[in-house]
Amino acid sequence: MFDFIPEIPLASWVDWIVDWITSTFSFIFNPIRNQFGDFMSWSASQLASVPPIIIIIIVAVAAFFLTNRKFGLATFSIVGLLVIYNQGLWEELMFTFTLVLIASVLSVIVGVPIGILMSKSKLAETILLPVLDFMQTMPAFVYLIPAVAFFSIGMVPGVFASLIFATPPTVRFTNLGIRQVPKELVEASEAFGSTGTQRLFKLELPMAKGTIMAGINQTVMLSLSMVVIASMIGAPGLGRPVLSALQRAQAGPGFVAGISIVILAIIMDRFTQNLNKSK
Amino acid sequence: MPVIEVKGLSKVFGKNVKQSLKLLDDGKKKDEILKQTGDTVGVNRASFEVEQGEVFVIMGLSGSGKSTLIRLINRLIEPTEGSVTIDGEDLAKMNQDDLREVRRKKLSMVFQNFGLFPFRTILQNAEYGLEVQGIEKSERAEKAKEALDLVGLGDYINQYPSQLSGGMQQRVGLARALANDPEVLLMDEAFSALDPLIRKDMQDELLDLQQKMKKTIIFITHDLDEALRIGDRIALMKDGSIVQIGTAEDILMKPANDYVERFVEDVDRSKVLTAENIMVRPETVNIDKHGPRVALERMREEGLSSIYVVDADRNLKGYITADDASDARKKEIRDLKEIIKTDVPTVGRDKPMQELFEMIHDSPVPIAVVDNEKLVGIIIRGTVLAALAGESEVHVNV
Ligand SMILES: Nc1ncnc2c1ncn2[C@@H]1O[C@H](COP(=O)(O)OP(=O)(O)OP(=O)(O)O)[C@@H](O)[C@H]1O
Ligand SMILES: [Mg+2]
Secondary structure, eight states: OOTTSOOOOHHHHHHHHHHHHHHHSHHHHHHIIIIIHHHHHHHHHHHHHSOHHHHHHHHHHHHHHHTTSOSHHHHHHHHHHHHHHHTTOHHHHHHHHHHHHHHHHHHHHHHHHHHHHHHHOHHHHHHHHHHHHHHHHSOHHHHHHHHHHHHOSSHHHHHHHHHHHHHHHHHHHHHHHHHTSOHHHHHHHHHTTOOHHHHIIIIIHHHHHHHHHHHHHHHHHHHHHHHHHGGGGTOOSTHHHHHHHHHTTOHHHHHHHHHHHHHHHHHHHHHHHHHHHHO | OOSEEEEEEEEEESSOHHHHHHHHHTTOOHHHHHHHHOOEEEEEEEEEEEOTTOEEEEEEOTTSSHHHHHHHHTTSSOOSEEEEEETTEEGGGOOHHHHHHHHHHTEEEEOTTOOOOTTSOHHHHHHHHHHHTTOOHHHHHHHHHHHHHHTTOGGGTTSOGGGSOHHHHHHHHHHHHHHTOOSEEEEESTTTTSOHHHHHHHHHHHHHHHHHHOOEEEEEESOHHHHHHHOSEEEEEETTEEEEEEOHHHHHHSOSSHHHHHHHTTSOHHHHOBHHHHOBOOOEEETTTOOHHHHHHHHHHHTOSEEEEEOTTOBEEEEEEHHHHHHHHHTTOOOGGGTOBOOOOEEOTTOBHHHHHHHHHHOSSOEEEEETTEEEEEEOHHHHHHHHTTOGGGOOOO
């Protein structure tokens, strides 16, 4: 019906942009890939070299105190981690955990300031909200393609893709949390002569803390899902056995790796949730 | 010099501010302007002065612009027009730094819903104003504690606001404001969220504190009783404009227009009126000049059954009843001193009307209002009832 309009070469435009970015910024991307990549493999292998029993104990004790001295999460962590160890997936677990941790920390470092900016500026909010929607609704796989173009394969493009995919909740919730601070409290802080920075740090961030933590919780979960997917571009971790099981149509090993991911997800979710409640 | 001087202060919310101001100049009303320009008039050309140590109450119905007005004073809301000066400095012209300095040192605010930070302890809340000034920790804790002691919360410093009752929370709000030792306290419906009994306590407490501290207070309320209780002067607002400024008496006895009159209609007058407001000019005889004949004559002229006796300086000596006077005339007694009765019920000028009820009920003669022994007026049963009924004409001064 609209055949008279020639097909717009949208895809080749994007290709062109990605190529341009890759070649123009390779002087930044290459050192990041090398050094950051080295750093991540180093941290992951350090973690993997700690005897599993020590890690399990640390996690269990932390869980016990974080949940106000209840045994539920601690017990679950011990049993879950032992299952993963028993299935021979401990090293994969350590890699996945390291990647998620680094990706989430980066997301928070980037996301919170952007969220603050959004809460302070109507203009920033108007521009960023659709961008965030876009970032979150685009299928996660799609980010892997330019990530590979920029950073080749391995952990670094995985973290990069996760950064794009998992940051939006932190931004959103930071913005929301600050905007939800009751008007009277904002007036009180102004009326007593606070500067903008004082208002932010002495009122808005403490008030928004719960909401921001809820955003961070979501960010961690999205990072985990992205890091698993990133095994498609060569990131090590629990995603790999899933992928290879898929390629060989082996239901059993695929399921075991899947369970391990679920266990890790539950532990990380409960940890970030309780971090929020406990203070 | 007044501490706060507000001149021609206006606030128009909306997009057609210029046009709306012009319509205000033409004397258009708030709702007409809303219809024509879509703008809301928050405050319309308010002007008043507040003296050092005064409790200035701004009163009006919901939406009359009270909150907007008080926020214009510390510039939480930017004025559209007009000026606010504090100690002679114009706030509207100040840059952000100077404005902040004024807010830190001279103006403190108390909020309707307390405005306490829930994640801070009571002490930390009270410290807030000092903290943002960068005052050292031990010093600010000391000052905050003093302020908390002043409002009777010295024992609660480590609690959180949610652990305290509403009245206690508002005391913290007050302590936070006092800790800065400001010149001016701005209180926006500070007691409106409290239940009536606590509210009355807080009013008393504020008046007590005010006795000691002599701050300048701008207090907002929509409650006339509260305004009458605590205000030295009262400004009544309607649709953004101030319709009358005056003492409690002015507002009650000389309402500037129908609106004020209706506003004050159902106030419990017995609480605010005093003997002075309802006394009437007394008929008297002079103890040194007059005898029973004159006394009897005057009583007959005025239709009285008794008459007060004074000396040349109007010092009250007693009263004479008509019966005694006619007896005395028959017995040819010349001197009033022989028949004078001295069991006179007397009150001072500022006796609340409430307490006059019983006296007047038990007394056979009108109550004498005296000032330094001098008779300044009398109170008769009829005027008390009339005043209660709200007929302001009864107010006749000597
Ligand atoms: N930010 C704002 N934007 C637009 N209009 C406003 C704004 N703030 C107040 N107004 C309007 O200004 C008028 C005065 O409001 P204000 O809050 O000062 O009244 P108030 O006397 O304090 O009432 P209340 O007793 O309900 O607190 C109202 O018509 C209100 O709708
Ligand atoms: Mg109000």
